[in-house]
Amino acid sequence: MAELNKLGLAEARDALRKGDVTSVELTEACLTEIEGAGALNAFVHNTPEIARDQAKAADARIKAGDAPDMCGLPIGIKDLFCTKGVPSQAGSRILEGFLPEYESTVSGNLLEAGAVMLGKLNMDEFAMGSSNETSVYGNAVNPWRRGNDEAALTPGGSSGGSASAVAADLCLAATGTDTGGSIRQPAAFTGITGIKPTYGRCSRWGIVAFASSLDQAGPMTKSVRDAAIMLEAMCGHDPKDSTSADLPVPNFEAMLTGDIKGKKIGIPAEYRMDGMPDEIETLWAQGREMLADAGAEIVDISLPHTKYALPAYYVIAPAEASSNLARYDGVRYGHRATLSQGDGITEMYEKTRAEGFGDEVKRRVMIGTYVLSAGFYDAYYNRARKVRTLIKKDFEDVFAQGIDAILTPATPSAAFGLGEASDDPVQMYLNDVFTVTVNMAGLPGIAVPAGTDAQGLPLGLQLIGRPWEEGDLLNTAYALEARAGFVAKPGKWW
Structure with missing residues (x-):
């Protein structure tokens, strides 16, 4: 099979099960790609020997017929996750030389499922940033370019290295974390899928904390199906995290029917922001049409405290x-x-x-x-805490009216140039305008690539779901993805 690094999780899993490819071959393809992608600065701590050992073990497990879905699939791990014996710096100088003696629960769950860790990924320092320009390792770079312009663009933040690596096919998928949009915004900027699950769905144990009541881990993948596969492996109750929910984890992939007939999709009036680019407004309108075409009922709603x-x-x-x-x-x-x-x-x-x-x-x-x-x-x-309660109640009121999901833009613009907004912190903070409400209310949210702007850069739409109903949210996203038909990839320049 040619260009194995370009496979998604589902395709690679099926190829592994059929014996068309081995985990060792998949892993070597990704390691070769990573070596040649230094210009993207996505991987900051490479672990090739660990990856090769894990790939060999995964091949043996697959051969024995005892292999979960993630077994043998090469992924990247955001530098915010503590990984045993591997540098875990959270993109900061202050954690220089720190080698954890333990594994974060989420990365541990993935490794137990047989996933292969290629290395650690670049990120904004302590996950604080929307452009991956605050990292001790230097900027991560978006593999996309504006037309023929060679200016380096941001992959978004804080999970910029994860987004860049997945979009450039350096790995099949990656972990991210989302405190105010740090999975969904970079996913939208790089034309990939990213889901932030309900607060408490993934354990926070062993993930370097930024804001404990907001942080949540999630997958960054090449498709909605891949997100469903990886999310299931990441989730689960963890007694080491007092905020971890003791709820069964469904088979999210099995819930991807694409049938959303009769589902009510809310369109919040308050997300129509002054100065929002026409391209974002147009994409949002197209998203509404796509979901209506899939049989959903589109309902205008209000989230007054947005x-x-x-x-x-x-x-x-x-x-x-x-x-x-x-x-x-x-x-x-x-x-x-x-x-x-x-x-x-x-x-x-x-x-x-x-x-x-x-x-x-x-x-x-x-x-x-x-x-x-x-x-x-x-x-x-x-x-601020009182305002947070009101924001949460806005969503509760809307869901009580029978709304199944809410459709909004994912970002207020396409990816911008590195250095273009770094002098103005407030301008940078405005990147999170469509995403922070989801963290404040603890809800699941997913960004799906849905189109491109006039310069050929990807644009994403966001779907917000009911608490603990990630399966339903993923299915709505699956229907949106099918109708959007986004297949564009960045031209290779690195």
Whole structure:
């Protein structure tokens, strides 16, 4: 079989079961591709020997007839997931040299299912960013280009390395995490599929924390079917995570019928933003037509507190980050500053954190510390929590009216150039305008590639589902994917 790295999870799984290909061959094809893709800066810690050993073990398992769906499939792991004995830096200098003695539950679930880890993927530092420009490893680069323009584009963030690697066929799929859109926005920017499941569906244990009440892991894949296959392997109750839901994990792939006749799809009036590009508006209208064509009923709905979601998010997320990042002090692991004579413990903390954290992380830690401080706690943090409750109730009210899923744009634009928005943090934060509500309400959301802009760059649509109904959401996305017929791939320049 030619160009094995271009296969999706479902195609590769079926080929492995038929004996048309081996996991070793799949893995070698991906490793060769990774070696030649340094210009994308997607993989930052390569693990070829681990991958080869895992591939051999997977082939033996398949031969023995004891192989789950993910067995033998080569994937990339975002650098936010702790992987035993492999550098896990969360894209930050402060975790330089950190080799975990344990495996995150999600990556552990995938490895137990026989998946092959090719290496660790680039990301914004501590998952704070929408463009993968805050990474200690340097920028990840989008494999797509604007027409004949050679300007480097962002793959989105924070899971930029994951998005770039999947879009460029360096791996068959990758893990991502999503705190305010960090799976769905990069998926939309690179023409792939990304799903953030319901908060609590995937364990957070062993994933470096950004904002604990918002973070959730999910798969980034080449199709909706692949997302269903990988999500099932990632999910499951974990007693090590107190927020992990003790619910059975369905066979998501078996739920992909494509039949959405009679389903009610909500279109929220509040997502029509001032200044939204015509191309995004047009794509959204086309998405409505596609779902109606599939037999769904399109219903106009209102989510009145949407406009407060972004400001509330940028109070809650930094507040939780400032608390979570307090543990990085140079005492137990990671980077420690060189001290001058006479320096005490306070100076060691200050110098270590000043050297170890990048500008965006420092900005968010300072914002978070400020909104949690005496005199401002009620004015900012408590008020933001109340707004969050109202946002959650908006969705509950809509779902109580019989709405099955909500269709929105995934991003306010196509991928922009690296360096184009990095000088203006507020402008950068606006990238999350369509995605943060989903995290605030703890709901599942999926980005599906649905078209291209005038310059040939991919554009995505987002579907938001009912809590714990990822199977139903994936099926609606499957129907949308079939009608959108998105097959475009970036031209290889790297």
